[in-house]
Amino acid sequence: MNATLATVLYGLVGLLALASAIGFVLGRRAKSPEAVKTVENLNARIRSWWMMVIVVGGAIALGDTVTITLFALISFMALREFWTLTPSRRGDHVALFLSFFVVLPIHYLLLADEWYGLFVIFIPVYAFLMLPAIATLAGDTNDFLARGAKVQWGLMLTVYSISHAPALLLLDTGVPAALLIVYLIIVVQLSDVFQYVWGKLIGRTRLSPSVSPSKTVEGLIGGGLCAILAGTFLYGMTPFSPLQAAGMSAVIVTAGFFGGFVLSAIKRDLKAKDWGTIIEGHGGVLDRVDSLTFAAPLFFHMTRYWFTM
Amino acid sequence: MTALIRRFLVVLVRILVGARGDWQGCEPDTRRRVYFANHGSHFDTVAVMAALPWEVRRLTHPVAARDYWGKTRLRRFIAEILLRAVLIDRQPVPGSQPLAPLEKLLEEGRSILIFPEGTRAEGEEIAPFKSGIYRLALAFPDAELVPVHLDNLKRILPKGSWLVVPITCTARFGAPIQVGPGEDKVAFLKRAREAVKALGRPA
Numbered sequence: 001m002n003a004t005l006a007t008v009l010y011g012l013v014g015l016l017a018l019a020s021a022i023g024f025v026l027g028r029r030a031k032s033p034e035a036v037k038t039v040e041n042l043n044a045r046i047r048s049w050w051m052m053v054i055v056v057g058g059a060i061a062l063g064d065t066v067t068i069t070l071f072a073l074i075s076f077m078a079l080r081e082f083w084t085l086t087p088s089r090r091g092d093h094v095a096l097f098l099s100f101f102v103v104l105p106i107h108y109l110l111l112a113d114e115w116y117g118l119f120v121i122f123i124p125v126y127a128f129l130m131l132p133a134i135a136t137l138a139g140d141t142n143d144f145l146a147r148g149a150k151v152q153w154g155l156m157l158t159v160y161s162i163s164h165a166p167a168l169l170l171l172d173t174g175v176p177a178a179l180l181i182v183y184l185i186i187v188v189q190l191s192d193v194f195q196y197v198w199g200k201l202i203g204r205t206r207l208s209p210s211v212s213p214s215k216t217v218e219g220l221i222g223g224g225l226c227a228i229l230a231g232t233f234l235y236g237m238t239p240f241s242p243l244q245a246a247g248m249s250a251v252i253v254t255a256g257f258f259g260g261f262v263l264s265a266i267k268r269d270l271k272a273k274d275w276g277t278i279i280e281g282h283g284g285v286l287d288r289v290d291s292l293t294f295a296a297p298l299f300f301h302m303t304r305y306w307f308t309m
Numbered sequence: 310m311t312a313l314i315r316r317f318l319v320v321l322v323r324i325l326v327g328a329r330g331d332w333q334g335c336e337p338d339t340r341r342r343v344y345f346a347n348h349g350s351h352f353d354t355v356a357v358m359a360a361l362p363w364e365v366r367r368l369t370h371p372v373a374a375r376d377y378w379g380k381t382r383l384r385r386f387i388a389e390i391l392l393r394a395v396l397i398d399r400q401p402v403p404g405s406q407p408l409a410p411l412e413k414l415l416e417e418g419r420s421i422l423i424f425p426e427g428t429r430a431e432g433e434e435i436a437p438f439k440s441g442i443y444r445l446a447l448a449f450p451d452a453e454l455v456p457v458h459l460d461n462l463k464r465i466l467p468k469g470s471w472l473v474v475p476i477t478c479t480a481r482f483g484a485p486i487q488v489g490p491g492e493d494k495v496a497f498l499k500r501a502r503e504a505v506k507a508l509g510r511p512a
Binding site: 276 | 327329461463464467470472473474475476477
């Protein structure tokens, strides 16, 4: 394992140990029922963070194949959460089966095979044409346009977009690609955490109660700036200069924000609060990777365009 | 060995379709109960069983149709050995006692799981209930009749398909019901069906 990567992973473990300690102290101090509830939620989140750092950090430390496999599993679980909440009809059955067991594996195999040309067009060209074509064979034309769009959006958000995080492994930027994946995830997730913390501390003005009741303007600005600052300081992990790292972090934070916002809007449309129940305090897998769905493809393509040799 | 395969089956079902138990109207309990659920696919028996905690599951026997589950040796093994199911005739010979094996289990203090629709419904709606549950309710007035709603099962494995789509299924357990004083068969069956249907809309 690369020395920088090791330092970063140990740093994360240290950070979480600190968070756990703070959570423990807060838990002993909390008196009012409301405070107890907030601290309990905070501690549940910290416990989940341990799990996520161990799983994702472990996979990345174990190498490219394990990393790609892990993201394929994340996509699988996210796609499952998407279809658990999104209604479908009998006529979509084969298209759904193919999404899970043919399109998703082929897409990630193309990534493992480093076949970039087909990797970027397989879902938006071949899957998007093939799946509605197969759905016509069932003969059900009710809501056909909307149903086709759901099948496509499900794959786009949960498989295609998310896979652009491990796709960073394809890029030769002069630094180990695993570091770029960790960098992307750190900035995206720190942005979420900082927005949550700032929102809890000074959040007053709701950004859009109809889409995401917990998001506030203060949280967004304070949290976003903190995440950009953190991303700038971590420029040593990347091929970017400090200024470039700030710009990249700003893109990650902005895209990540809209990723979370768009997935919240879909959740509201489906009348759900969370995508799932698998991660304690966080909801489902898709609740945790929602920001990544928008941040990963943008970060990938900007890095590929400007920083590959 | 059988216990190991059983455990494996439960884990497999949990991975494949989630099979999470959501206890809305009662808590898991080992007391004598008749669980009755909507029927959507071949998965629903295993889905409910996997959603029950182990202590409850080992005392609960699903009821399965002999004409399907008794047909081949493999199906028989899955049903009778792995799921501890009781096979009954859907079209009983006139004069026979099709419910006798269930009554025997309930007399022993065990719980059973039935699908009162009798067959997997074609459409979105829950089919009208058959009368077996009413007769069991009269014969065992102290047994708790627990409605169970399984969502998404028709989307996981619809009738006529062998392709499993791994959508998550939640088994929602509602508040127990009983036959009211002087309540007739039609009214009770309708109420039982409504109890299952109401769980389909999450609170």
